[in-house]
Amino acid sequence: MNFQDWFRQDRLPHIYCTGCGNGTVINCTLNAVNSMGWTPENTVFVSGIGCSSRAPGYIVTDSLHTTHGRAIPFATGVKLSRPDLHVVVFTGDGDLAAIGGNHFIHACRRNIDLTVVCMNNYIYGMTGGQGSPCTPLGAVSTTTPYGCNEPPFDLAALAVAAGANHVARWTSYHVKELTKAVRDGLETPGFSLIEAVVQCPTGYGRKNKLREAGAMVGWMRDHAVLRQRWQRMQEAGEPLPPGAFPVGEFVRRNLPATGVPK
Amino acid sequence: MKLMIDETRCKGCNLCTLVCPYKIFQEGTTPNRRGVVVPVLDRPERCTNCRLQKLYGRVLCGVCQMICPDQAIRWVDEKPYNPEKVVIEY
Amino acid sequence: MQGNTACAEGALAAGCRFFGGYPITPSTEIAEHMARKMPKVGGVFIQMEDELASIASVIGASWTGVRSMTATSGPGFSLMMENLGYAVMTETPCVVVDVQRGGPSTGQPTRAAQGDMMQCRFGSHGDISVIAVSPASVQEMYELTAKAFNLADRYRVPTFVMTDEIIGHMRERIEIPDAVEIVPRRPLEKGSLPFAAGEDGVPGFPAFGQGYGVHVTGLTHDERGYPSSTDPHVHERLVSRLVNKVEGARQEMADFEVTNPDAEVVFISYGAPARAVAQAIHDMDDERVGHLRLRVVWPFPDFALALFKSARVFLMPELNLGQMAREAAGHTNVPVISIPEIGGELHTPDRLIACAEGYL
Numbered sequence: 190m191n192f193q194d195w196f197r198q199d200r201l202p203h204i205y206c207t208g209c210g211n212g213t214v215i216n217c218t219l220n221a222v223n224s225m226g227w228t229p230e231n232t233v234f235v236s237g238i239g240c241s242s243r244a245p246g247y248i249v250t251d252s253l254h255t256t257h258g259r260a261i262p263f264a265t266g267v268k269l270s271r272p273d274l275h276v277v278v279f280t281g282d283g284d285l286a287a288i289g290g291n292h293f294i295h296a297c298r299r300n301i302d303l304t305v306v307c308m309n310n311y312i313y314g315m316t317g318g319q320g321s322p323c324t325p326l327g328a329v330s331t332t333t334p335y336g337c338n339e340p341p342f343d344l345a346a347l348a349v350a351a352g353a354n355h356v357a358r359w360t361s362y363h364v365k366e367l368t369k370a371v372r373d374g375l376e377t378p379g380f381s382l383i384e385a386v387v388q389c390p391t392g393y394g395r396k397n398k399l400r401e402a403g404a405m406v407g408w409m410r411d412h413a414v415l416r417q418r419w420q421r422m423q424e425a426g427e428p429l430p431p432g433a434f435p436v437g438e439f440v441r442r443n444l445p446a447t448g449v450p451k
Numbered sequence: 452m453k454l455m456i457d458e459t460r461c462k463g464c465n466l467c468t469l470v471c472p473y474k475i476f477q478e479g480t481t482p483n484r485r486g487v488v489v490p491v492l493d494r495p496e497r498c499t500n501c502r503l504q505k506l507y508g509r510v511l512c513g514v515c516q517m518i519c520p521d522q523a524i525r526w527v528d529e530k531p532y533n534p535e536k537v538v539i540e541y
Numbered sequence: 542m543q544g545n546t547a548c549a550e551g552a553l554a555a556g557c558r559f560f561g562g563y564p565i566t567p568s569t570e571i572a573e574h575m576a577r578k579m580p581k582v583g584g585v586f587i588q589m590e591d592e593l594a595s596i597a598s599v600i601g602a603s604w605t606g607v608r609s610m611t612a613t614s615g616p617g618f619s620l621m622m623e624n625l626g627y628a629v630m631t632e633t634p635c636v637v638v639d640v641q642r643g644g645p646s647t648g649q650p651t652r653a654a655q656g657d658m659m660q661c662r663f664g665s666h667g668d669i670s671v672i673a674v675s676p677a678s679v680q681e682m683y684e685l686t687a688k689a690f691n692l693a694d695r696y697r698v699p700t701f702v703m704t705d706e707i708i709g710h711m712r713e714r715i716e717i718p719d720a721v722e723i724v725p726r727r728p729l730e731k732g733s734l735p736f737a738a739g740e741d742g743v744p745g746f747p748a749f750g751q752g753y754g755v756h757v758t759g760l761t762h763d764e765r766g767y768p769s770s771t772d773p774h775v776h777e778r779l780v781s782r783l784v785n786k787v788e789g790a791r792q793e794m795a796d797f798e799v800t801n802p803d804a805e806v807v808f809i810s811y812g813a814p815a816r817a818v819a820q821a822i823h824d825m826d827d828e829r830v831g832h833l834r835l836r837v838v839w840p841f842p843d844f845a846l847a848l849f850k851s852a853r854v855f856l857m858p859e860l861n862l863g864q865m866a867r868e869a870a871g872h873t874n875v876p877v878i879s880i881p882e883i884g885g886e887l888h889t890p891d892r893l894i895a896c897a898e899g900y901l
Contacts, residue, residue, distance in 0.1 A: 193522065193525065196522065201460060201521075201522060202459065202460045202462075203521070205520060205521075206462075207463060207464045208462070208464030208465075208466060208520060209464075209520050210520065211520065212519070212520025212522070213466075213517065213518050213519070213520050216517050216518075216519070216520075216522065217517060220517065229752075230750065230751070230752045231750060233749050233750070235601070245756065246756055246758065246767065246768060249754050250754060251604075251747075251749040251750065251753060251755055251756075251757075252755075252756045252757065253601065253604060253757050254756065254757065254759065254760065254768075255597065255600075255627065255759065256597075256623055256624055256627050256759060259593060259594070259597045259624065261594075262561075262589060262593070262594035262595075262597035262598045262601070263597045263598065263600060263601035264601060265587070265589075265594075265598050265601065266559070266561060266597065266599060266600065266601025266602035266604075267601040267602065267605055267749065269559070269585045269587060269598070269602065270558070270559050270585055270602035270605045270607045270609070271605040271607075271749065271750055273750075274605070274749065274750050291590055291591065291594075292590065292594055295589075295590040295594070361518070362470070362518075364470075364517040364518050365514065365517075368517070390464075401465075402464040402465065402466055403465055403466060403468070403469045406466060406469060407469065
């Protein structure tokens with residue numbers, strides 16, 4: 190099966206804007222799911238609310254499009270009562286870190302066997318571009334018109350600290366690495382978070398001088414620093430370039446997990 | 452295999468133009484019927500996947516297909532064609 | 542057996558195999574009993590991080606085809622409202638036990654009340670319709686909880702067991718039947734649309750993992766399950782069907798007890814005050830005083846009021862400031878007098894007798 194077969198062809202083209210990174214991340218996730226040999230009959234996608242969470246509506250499997258921020262407890266219910274089903278959660282940065290923050294850290298603590306793909310576009314895209322907890326300091330959005338004055342969350346660091354078994358961050362430019370990271374997450378028993386930094390040209394890009402889709406993708410390519418290099422630079426005391434962020438696999442461990450099929 | 456862009460889906464974001472290692476995709480100039488400026492292909496025979504997918508049995512490179520947010524890029528089998536002689540009477 | 546324990550036992554007998562809960566007085570005993578018993582029957586118990594996660598996990602589990610429930614009280618009930626609206630919209634069967642306590646807000650955690658009756662019907666946003674049962678004894682806690690699962694599965698709607706701290710914490714002797722009637726969900730026929738319904742307005746249930754490929758969403762959706770939130774006709778069809786499938790089945794699911802149908806002064810009650818009314822009727826021993834005891838409270842059985850042809854006045858003792866009295870008053874021309882009792886103490890039979898004699 191090709192990953193294209195996982196789409197509901199009668200529902201395409203989808204509602205995403207021109208150049209939206211969500212489309213890319215869905216491609217990578219479905220590629221990884223397909224390469225695991227899973228079938229649409231034993232896979233379930235769960236999502237919250239937002240642009241990222243519209244994804245399951247375009248995929249042929251059983252899917253649950255739930256309320257804002259609550260994708261993870263819905264997925265917990267599905268997984269615990271049918272541990273043999275494979276459950277993948279699509280969510281966004283606001284959905285996961287703002288309203289869903291509590292559920293996020295408890296899922297990491299519980300280490301429930303889910304794979305969460307968080308499409309972090311630094312903004313609340315679907316509702317028109319309001320600031321999210323991941324909006325960088327100084328960035329402009331409709332609710333932070335004078336520049337964001339709150340420091341953003343580092344979702345990967347949160348997940349590592351809360352006890353997830355596998356945490357990785359890539360961008361929608363690094364499609365091959367993202368697919369591999371999602372596949373690693375699907376294979377790892379226990380909670381795995383794959384944070385995909387994506388471009389939102391309409392919501393975030395237009396207000397922050399990254400109007401074209403290609404411009405923001407180029408920005409991600411230039412500011413993503415591999416985690417090992419980031420660590421080396423920190424240890425050597427070198428100054429980190431402004432706006433840069435580490436990408437790669439942050440942790441892969443074997444803490445006790447719940448909901449793993451026996 | 453032939454590389455083709457599905458014009459009913461392409462929204463003209465030009466991400467494929469950014470990532471192709473062989474610079475096969477170039478920015479288009481004219482809008483099509485939907486008003487979208489679809490990228491044009493510059494000698495798509497240079498695409499590794501077009502030439503070698505049948506040989507290796509899997510998708511090679513394929514970054515354009517993965518990064519396209521609208522799932523508008525795919526490869527189709529080229530139908531074998533016989534060149535025909537055409538006689539023009541004048 | 543304690544009321545809460547009987548409720549949990551009734552659920553287990555009805556086939557409940559998933560409990561996702563959060564401790565809150567006075568419903569904690571249900572969660573504790575489930576924590577002990579669920580693994581023994583091969584079910585799943587999980588204590589979630591808050592009530593929103595509890596009801597979310599219950600709905601998720603219900604979609605895999607498993608009967609699932611949760612138990613809470615007033616403050617937790619308020620938290621669950623958004624996801625309960627989601628359950629109504631997606632037609633997910635689930636059972637929520639609300640062991641009501643003094644409200645509003647933190648109120649009286651260890652005293653009884655019936656202050657959530659309107660909330661269970663109108664708490665979530667939008668036009669919804671749900672089913673609520675109200676047990677008045679420990680035996681009914683067992684029976685009505687089991688019945689709630691059948692009602693939830695039959696009509697694909699969240700069903701509430703509205704009890705209170707008195708019934709939840711009292712201990713009485715009960716008789717446990719050998720087997721409880723289980724009416725399972727009707728599965729969807731392969732090939733038909735997941736949200737298209739026949740005459741009764743209830744579609745078949747497409748459980749996850751069986752190849753249906755159903756997309757479940759809280760957005761307004763058409764019969765295929767795909768979001769189509771801008772078309773007014775789709776929305777009208779969907780929401781009307783959701784409301785009418787329950788409201789239209791009022792007669793079918795009605796469950797009430799009538800005493801002295803020719804009475805002039807009639808008590809209407811449900812839950813704990815029904816016990817005080819029963820004692821009052823017994824002490825007065827007067828045929829002019831009757832009693833309508835509701836077991837299924839929502840949808841409200843308005844036709845039951847018409848059974849009392851000689852009634853001059855309806856008296857409704859409630860542990861709130863007249864919530865259901867307001868509902869009853871809308872269905873009859875006979876005056877409905879509310880007898881509120883907030884503060885946590887039950888109505889005394891003497892007080893009820895005095896009220897009734899005032900109208901005779």
